[in-house]
Amino acid sequence: MTRLARPRRRVSLAGLLTAALLATPLIALTTPAAAQPADAPAPALIPKPASQQALAGEDYSLKPWSVVGVSSNSKERRAALRIAEQLSSQLRRSTGYPLPVVLLAPGVADIKLSTNGPASLGAEGYQLRVDRKGVGVTAATPEGLYRGVTTLRQLLPAKADAKTRQAGPWRLAGTAVADSPRFGYRGAMLDVSRHFFSVAEVKRYIDLISLYKINKLHLHLADDQGWRIQVDSWPRLTTYGGSLEVGGTPGGSYSKADFAEIIRYAADHYLTVIPEIDTPGHTNAALASYAELNCNGVAPPLYTGTNVGFSSLCVAKDITYEFLDDVFREVAEQAPGDVLHLGGDEAHSTQHSDYLTFVPKAAALVTKQKKRVMGWQEIAETPLPAGSIAQYWGTDDARSQELARKAAAQGAKVVLSPANRAYLDMKYDASTPYGLDWAGLVNVEKSYSWNPSTLIPNLPESAIAGVEAPIWTETLDDLDKLEYMAFPRLAGVAELGWSQASALDWTAYKDRLGAQGSRWDVLSVNFFRAPEINWR
CATH class of the missing domain: 3.30.379.10 (Chitobiase/beta-hexosaminidase domain 2-like)
Structure with a gap:
């Protein structure tokens, strides 16, 4: 029997204290x-x-x-x-x-x-x-x-x-037990832009992912549907750009105090927060907030749908880089980790020549803040600064794999987030009540049964930083739906990042996974009771 989402809940302070200790x-x-x-x-x-x-x-x-x-x-x-x-x-x-x-x-x-x-x-x-x-x-x-x-x-x-x-x-x-990780980067990404999740809800997610030795929390903080992190020099990003979410319901944003609390809580769980400001596409919330960021000087309306690829910063305008300089500086000041994610994916409304101009200029503004550049796989089309990280989200397609190899050839590290395996918002099967299926149906076995070292042909293992399990929230508007899609699959991706290659065996893993069900019940995790697992 599968347990579907309950009404949206808010986590009490007492519950948070309990979860932190759990x-x-x-x-x-x-x-x-x-x-x-x-x-x-x-x-x-x-x-x-x-x-x-x-x-x-x-x-x-x-x-x-x-x-x-x-x-x-x-x-x-x-x-x-x-x-x-x-x-x-x-x-x-x-x-x-x-x-x-x-x-x-x-x-x-x-x-x-x-x-x-x-x-x-x-x-x-x-x-x-x-x-x-x-x-x-x-x-x-x-x-x-x-x-x-x-x-x-x-x-x-x-x-x-x-x-x-x-x-x-x-x-x-x-x-x-004698233990150490296979990869140093073991991440989980939470999209708080499509639907906003409160500090309490992010803490709950931290509680759960840290159980499985995840050590990076990648927060997708800005997209077409909402801007979620305070930037004092551009205040309308949150007051206006963060006011809504998918479906037109009220959105929200993190004050600097809020974000500091997320950083502190993550650190107590030995998680480093990686903030993402997606550019040059996925930027409608910013464009709607400030007309001068648009090439024609006209602000578009706020967007509450789920299409992608229609927005772009104006690459030719100096104010674009003044804006990013301010944003990256203030976000970097709030996030003590050494990585800042500049996005770079699905920039379909940016001319290719403009994209090739934009990414190095944006990357230079990140390194100016003494941060390493991270971006989605498309950034490998451009010269990358030393220490960069390219995040692979392909679906075994030749173009995506070539971009991963291009990143490695420049000395960049690659984080593997194959959408047809590691995206936690993909439906388990055709009957899954929410989630998406553009990358295919991803059951628990498919999510687990891949080897990071051999996923991309001719990508040396030395170039692989690790793995990350993103969860996008176009259809996930509360914590119960989020948990339903993340668990049990997140535990498997976490094992791919931590355990040695010789340990990766589906038959043995699914037996170990079945034993987690009783723990998740005690923790009130709204997990998907996958029928192929003997839950106990």
Whole structure:
């Protein structure tokens, strides 16, 4: 049975606090030893770790008097303590036990979180061990510790994620994990332009995507239908250009305080926000807000439909670049990450010669802000600055693949977002009640069953930065619809980005995926119960 969207909901502050803590792992509470079942195989984890071993006879149950201990150098101590407190806070909620957090002293804590691991673990690698003595997660950085704690969450029964106190048992199977990511870029894109999503709703999405080791949140902030980020030097972009959304319903925008809160919340979940201002096409909201940005000096009306390719900045006007200079500066000031996305796709109303002129000039304004340029695959038609990233959204067509190779030939990295596999707004099947199908029907198996290293012929793996799962919102006007289209497919794309190529096997994956259903139920995720998965 599939569960369709409920009426649009708003997330309460209490719910947000709970969700924030749910994005960190949990530890189990004890039941009498006689009630414990026999040792089980190593738990099914997503993404699949690089190495995982079941430890027979080494199961561990948390005691009511257990302590969470933190071992970290002074530079990283604050971040490590925050991760530990997130963990303990959720455990207090679901189990009722105190679980104090302390700086680690020998013999004091049976749950040990450490950032004093060897540098060879890398920025996101970690080691995790559960045995009869307790639980240990070791990393070389707070980010690696967070990834390990996220894995620890999946070692627990799903009810450990509940908002209210639950009955045990709370056993962790004896397990040893050594893990690190295949690709450094593992993204999820959220289109807030076609339909606007509030800060609370974006936080909810962060909670969910961070469970699967996504580390980039790409926000599509400006398009024909709405401009969603405050720019003080051009205030009508939000007051007018952000006033509507698809269908003509009220839109919205993020104040600088709003956006700062999204940045902070994402950082607490070890996600870097990548802001996108799509140019030179997909710009009707800006053109409607300021007549002088149009070649004829006449502002078009606001647009609330779903067509693409009809708008363009005026490439020949100096004010276009004055505008972008201001916009990129103010957006860069709000986003501390090292990447700014300038769009560049579907510029069908821009003359090709103008496009070839525009992109290098726009890219120079991005690098002026000390940011790396990111854009959709079409930007590879132009010279790219050092450190650029081209985002492939093709559907196995020869032209798109050639653009990816052109980007790599210039030294740019490529992020793979094939629309016929990774676009989460594509319908699962012909009966899916919303979403689009221009790139085909994308069931859960198709979304998972591709290898980033071999998708594009003659594109070297060294040129691949990673993967990203975009979700466009032409037909998704509330959080429930968004979740329905994103889950379960986002978990599979996340695994493609994290797990080693040798681990990618549909038959094994779909069995592990089935075990996520109970967790998503506890978290009230409105996921699509794909019939090919044995949900349990």
